[in-house]
Amino acid sequence: xxxxxxxxxxxxxxxxxxxxxxxxxxxxxxxxxxxxxxxxxxxxxxxxxxxxxxxxxxxxxxxxxxxxxxxxxxxxxxxxxxxxxxxxxxxxxxxxxxxxxxxxxxxxxxxxxxxxxxxxxxxxxxxxxxxxxxxxxxxxxxxxxxxxxxxxxxxxxxxxxxxxxxxxxxxxxxxxxxxxxxx
Numbered sequence: 001x002x003x004x005x006x007x008x009x010x011x012x013x014x015x016x017x018x019x020x021x022x023x024x025x026x027x028x029x030x031x032x033x034x035x036x037x038x039x040x041x042x043x044x045x046x047x048x049x050x051x052x053x054x055x056x057x058x059x060x061x062x063x064x065x066x067x068x069x070x071x072x073x074x075x076x077x078x079x080x081x082x083x084x085x086x087x088x089x090x091x092x093x094x095x096x097x098x099x100x101x102x103x104x105x106x107x108x109x110x111x112x113x114x115x116x117x118x119x120x121x122x123x124x125x126x127x128x129x130x131x132x133x134x135x136x137x138x139x140x141x142x143x144x145x146x147x148x149x150x151x152x153x154x155x156x157x158x159x160x161x162x163x164x165x166x167x168x169x170x171x172x173x174x175x176x177x178x179x180x181x182x183x
Contacts, residue, residue, distance in 0.1 A: 008041065012054050016061050023065050033068055037061040100146055120182060127177035135170035142167055 016037060020030035037060045041047070047056050096102055128136055138156060141147040142163075147155075153163050 008053055008057065009038065012057055013038075015054060016057060019058060020061060020065060024068065029068055033061060033064045036064045040064070098148065123178065123182045124174070127174050127181065130177060131170055131173050135166055135173065138163060138166045139170035139174065143171075 013034060016034045017030055020033040021027060024030050024033065037057055040060050041057060047053060128139070131139065134156060138152060141152045141155070142149065149160060149163055152158075153160055156163070158166070
């Protein structure tokens with residue numbers, strides 16, 4: 001096994017480093033990804049020879065790169081996203097600590113708007129009926145009834161990640177349907 005590891009290092013480390021550097025654009029992260037790849041290969045040692053060692057190691061490296069990118073996105077400081085020193089009013093002024101509206105947007109009772117609003121709600125209802133059951137349920141719970149994500153996960157027996165994916169799909173499905181049927 002030790003000779004395999006030394007062979008892998010000698011034969012593939014430069015290639016793996018270049019592969020990682022091309023995707024991560026950071027030499028230190030690329031080195032870390034290659035080291036993590038080698039450690040995973042040593043730890044699991046599941047290489048069976050069905051493909052070349054380079055292909056197998058590259059597959060591991062791809063997963064390590066994805067993990068690093070996800071970690072970077074999750075750990076991105078808020079200051080990189082929002083200008084905290086801005087003198088303009090903050091979005092926090094509109095929401096409570098749970099993320100709910102402090103004052104819900106006002107519906108104006110204009111006669112023309114009333115008819116348009118009824119027509120829109122009719123199209124929205126039709127679009128909601130076209131969604132799969134679970135996507136409709138998660139959209140209604142989260143965006144209409146403003147149920148907390150944790151409670152939605154318990155009620156629908158899904159993970160938080162799955163809930164966000166499903167909510168995204170529901171919103172995109174509704175958006176597409178509304179664009180086709182409303183505008």
